[in-house]
Amino acid sequence: MKILFIDPTVNSPTSNKYKYYDGVFDQIKGANQVYHCRNISKDINELYSRIDFKPDCVIFGLGWFGNRNFGKIENLNLPTVCFLFKPQNDLKEKLEFCKINKIDVIATPVPCFEDYEQITNIKTELFPYGFNPEIFKPRKIEKEFDIGFSGALHQGTFYPKDSFQVPNLRVKIRDLLASMGDMKVFWNSSDDPRTAFIDDYEEYAVTINRSKIWIATQAAYGDITPRFYEILGSGTLLFCQKIPETYKFLLKDGYNCVEFSNDLSDFEKKLRFYLEHPRETQRIIQNAVDFFHENWTWNHRAKALTDLVEGIEK
Numbered sequence: 238m239k240i241l242f243i244d245p246t247v248n249s250p251t252s253n254k255y256k257y258y259d260g261v262f263d264q265i266k267g268a269n270q271v272y273h274c275r276n277i278s279k280d281i282n283e284l285y286s287r288i289d290f291k292p293d294c295v296i297f298g299l300g301w302f303g304n305r306n307f308g309k310i311e312n313l314n315l316p317t318v319c320f321l322f323k324p325q326n327d328l329k330e331k332l333e334f335c336k337i338n339k340i341d342v343i344a345t346p347v348p349c350f351e352d353y354e355q356i357t358n359i360k361t362e363l364f365p366y367g368f369n370p371e372i373f374k375p376r377k378i379e380k381e382f383d384i385g386f387s388g389a390l391h392q393g394t395f396y397p398k399d400s401f402q403v404p405n406l407r408v409k410i411r412d413l414l415a416s417m418g419d420m421k422v423f424w425n426s427s428d429d430p431r432t433a434f435i436d437d438y439e440e441y442a443v444t445i446n447r448s449k450i451w452i453a454t455q456a457a458y459g460d461i462t463p464r465f466y467e468i469l470g471s472g473t474l475l476f477c478q479k480i481p482e483t484y485k486f487l488l489k490d491g492y493n494c495v496e497f498s499n500d501l502s503d504f505e506k507k508l509r510f511y512l513e514h515p516r517e518t519q520r521i522i523q524n525a526v527d528f529f530h531e532n533w534t535w536n537h538r539a540k541a542l543t544d545l546v547e548g549i550e551k
Contacts, residue, residue, distance in 0.1 A: 238269045238543055241284070241292040241315075245275040246300020256438060257463040258300050260367055264539035265296075276304065280311040294318070294546045297340075302327065307334045316549035318542070320364070321345035321353060325400045325457040332357050341549045344542070348459040348481035362545060363483060367538035368466035370530050372438055375472030376446045383512055384414065384476065385423035385448035387441065388464065389433045391456075400457035403499045406478065407454055413501060420508075423448055445471045449512060454478040461488070466533060469493065469525040474511060474518050487533075493525035 242262060252258035265271055272288045285291070297319040307330040319340045321331060324347055335343055336357050343353060344364035354361035390407050391400075403409075407426060414422050423444060427433045435441040445451050451468045455461060459481050465488070468475040475494040490496040495511060497504045511518045 238546070239290050239293045240265060240269050240271045240543075240546075241288065241295045242266075242271050242273045242298060243275075243277060243295065244273070244298030244300045245304050247273060247275075247298055249300075251300070251303075254434075254436060256369070257366055258298070260369065260463070260535040261539045261542055262298060264536045265543065268539070269543065276306070277310065279308060282312045294549070296320075296542070296546070302331055302334075305330075307331070309337050313338050316341050316546055318342045318344055318546055318549075321347065321350075321361075323457065323460075324353075325396055335359055342545060344545065346460055346462075348461070348483040350483070364542070364545075365461060365484070365487060365533075365538070366463045366466055367533050367535040368463065368470045368529070370470055370534045372442045373445070373467040373470040374442075374530070375526060376443065378443065378446045380447060380449045381421070382423040382448040383421045384450040384452065384508065385444060386410070386452040387423075387425040387433075387435050387444070389430075390426050390428045392428055396457050402455070402459065403478070406499070406501075409501060410452060410454070410504070413504060417505060442467070442471065445473050448473055449518070450474045450476045450508065452476050455481075465494075466529060469529045470534075472522055472526055474522055475525065476508065476511075491521065493521060493528060495521065 246252055246258045247262045248259060270290060272292065274284060277284050292315060294316040295313065299320045299322045301320065302322065305327065317340050319335055321343050332353060340359055343359050343361040345353065345361065346365050350361045350363045392405060392408065411424060411426065414420055425435060435444060445468060451473045453464045453468055453475060455478055461484055465475060465477065477494055477496050479496050479499050480488045480490065488494050495507060497507055
């Protein structure tokens with residue numbers, strides 16, 4: 238397939254830190270003829286004139302809206318997919334962009350994708366993330382921590398009040414773990430981008446492997462973040478916030494992950510159970526590793542995206 242991939246964040250300093258921006262793109266370009274550009278003028282014909290092939294489709298990547306690109310694009314007459322990412326920011330403008338440009342399909346990892354379809358009257362597909370199996374894989378590393386977490390606290394002004402189903406959940410988990418006293422905990426979290434994350438992906442992957450259990454909670458609007466898949470592929474138990482209904486086809490409590498209640502009422506009980514029953518923990522871990530390595534890497538997600546594009550009727 239010949240693809241015009243428009244995304245200012247692909248292969249950028251931002252994607253060096255948040256590699257999921259490159260995940261699908263890197264795999265698509267390996268199996269298709271791809272022209273990547275970071276931006277376009279108001280008329281896409283100006284861009285076509287610089288491409289040495291006629292594209293079959295246009296894909297606006299995860300980072301497209303990062304430059305606040307909300308205007309009308311003339312002559313956008315190819316099958317077109319647009320990723321809807323981080324809907325807590327400029328949601329009205331993002332949906333309006335899709336409407337005025339007559340986007341064929343909106344792809345989003347956000348569980349409330351059907352709401353966006355209703356607003357725009359544009360076919361909207363749930364499009365979960367994937368992971369890099371060369372980095373996030375079981376490693377022969379001694380387990381040093383009982384449980385771990387790394388990421389933003391989600392208390393910053395970046396998010397509107399209604400962004401999270403459970404306000405301050407990560408803070409509550411941090412405080413609960415501290416109150417237990419006997420847990421060996423790895424905790425790296427704040428709302429300062431300089432300290433909220435483990436910047437080096439190899440170090441991050443190794444740290445997950447050094448933990449028996451790793452926590453994941455949803456991002457804004459219930460977004461099931463790349464962290465979930467990175468844990469699932471790593472040979473560490475995914476311990477996660479209650480799974481949205483739309484994701485239960487993929488994440489199955491007691492089968493490939495363990496979910497805890499949003500009010501944390503069963504958090505400690507479940508945590509201690511799985512630490513005290515390593516065979517049961519390993520069964521769930523192995524189910525996750527087998528399924529996600531065989532079905533849900535970035536390569537699989539890239540194939541799902543090209544299948545989605547091929548299904549567009551023009």
